[in-house]
Amino acid sequence: MTDTIRNTADGDRDHSPISPFRRSWFKLKRNKVALFGGFLILLYILTALLAPVLFPGNPSAPNLIMALETPSLKHPLGTDELGRSILGRIIYGSRVSLSIAIGVVSVGLFIGVPLGLISGYYGGKTDFILQRITDTLLAFPGFLLALGLVAVLGVGLKNAMVSIGIAMIPLYIRLVRGCTLAVREEIYVEAAKAVGTRDTVILLRHILPNVMVPITVQTSLSMGMGILFAAGLGFLGIGVQPPTPEWGTMLGSGRSYLFHAPHVATFPGIAIFLAVLGFNLLGDGLRDALDPRFKL
């Protein structure tokens, strides 16, 4: 491939600018903070994938004799009120929170992005109606909206996912609509129309790739937000139900023993903090790296 290019190349080939993708990658690599975020996320995903290897036992089996033990060699992070290893529950909890985060972002992406594209591209009445609905949804604080939806749908993993996901949709609609409004006026969109391209093709092939950058950034930030919201629901006892290990639920039950066994609530809190921090740092780094105006 490279050879064919060299052979057919004309003089200015050697001075050709580097592609935007590679330039962004260079910028991201130089951003140490963003890399640290990426490292946290990698650690988090590996923990979720390798949970049975990292903690061979059953994280939900109670062992009341060992209740509220402080950190020791056998239980590096101590035990909770039912004598279960907090380390084990955090390791398995990463699976739950990661799957919620992915579910939440999927709901937001698959519903919010198409609606945003349609709203921005077609404008007119469609846009007006969609935007008023978005306005209404955005009028509620995101967490309150998720809380209300859980109240309607009921507790549990799936319902938590759907509720938080719906709370994310308006954010995606707004973002994608705004970007689409700018891109649809580009001459290349007009040129594509001038050769008879269908609207669906214009939307998916010409506009969507041009709005992928903000979507990528928003997705990273929404992952962190999803984890936080899920933990919030768990903390209030209306998220994932025990005995399934979930960070928010652990935090909630540990709250009762905050004074004589602070480790029960502290370690899940740190886990939530690090996971959310990872996604936020990476999201910020991506935003800087993918923005062509921002030179590092």
Add this chain to the structure above:
Amino acid sequence: MNDTKKPLLAIEALHTRFHTQDGVVNAVDGVDFNVYQGETLGLVGESGCGKSVTALSILQLLRCPPAEIQGNIRFEGVNLLNLDQEAIRKVRGSAISMIFQEPMTSLNPVLTIGEQISEAVRLHEGMRYQEAWKWAVNMLQMVQISGPRARAREYPHKLSGGMRQRAMIAMALSCNPQLLLADEPTTALDVTIQAQIMDIMVRLKEEFKTAIVLITHDLGVIAEMASRVVVMYAGKVVEEAPVKDLFKDPRHPYTRGLLGSIPVIGHKAQTGRRLQEIPGIVPRPLETPLGCRFHPRCSSVMDICRKQEPPMIHLTEYRRVNCWLEAS
């Protein structure tokens, strides 16, 4: 000339209005002209006279509302304005195609050149991906891009302005349209590249028998390429003539002004005459003057010009002028 032939494109009483917050803007106000098979028609005028809007109206690429298009645009006898969205989409690219002024922004930065060119043939000719790709490479070769195979795989940011405009021409001609609307195709390019692009367009026109509507404010380009010229001013046709007659004997004061404002090297030294200009500016779209639209800037203005719109005077079959001077 093509006197016996029926026109390929016949525009009759085309009105394109934009409904804005400040009022209704008549960007194109009763324009009519014909384009015949295989010819190059020059559409000339200052910025803002409605040339581009005319072209965009033909393909209905304007967002309606705020735009509103009225009149008849007959292409091979069919009024394009009566077609529904799906039918007009099939006309775009396959029968009538368009190239734009800005080669730097008229190619999508996230798609390769080959993908963008092959898109049209896949759409209209139902070609398979591989086949369409080969077609695209072939088209790139036709517009004289060196190493078309490798270039087809590249993204637009690697191409220079001239190469991008060639790629645009390749894209516009990929389905062998009968009519090409070229909206200032060389304005953004430097002079040597302009000549190359013009050359390619002339050659491809001969090869594909494509009619071209060449929109420009560059009379040099018109002299070189067009066989007939339509001069527009403030949304109206003010003069139409075969290119030689127009340059030899311009009848409308505006056309004379346009021709007089072309600098000729050595001209001043020989005759001691200054470069002529047309005084004033194009009237603002919301404040079109009463009577003849050109009268505030006209050097031979008469009383009647201020009161009544001039009639269209047909001098010969191919010449017409919209001016009171010819009426008397």
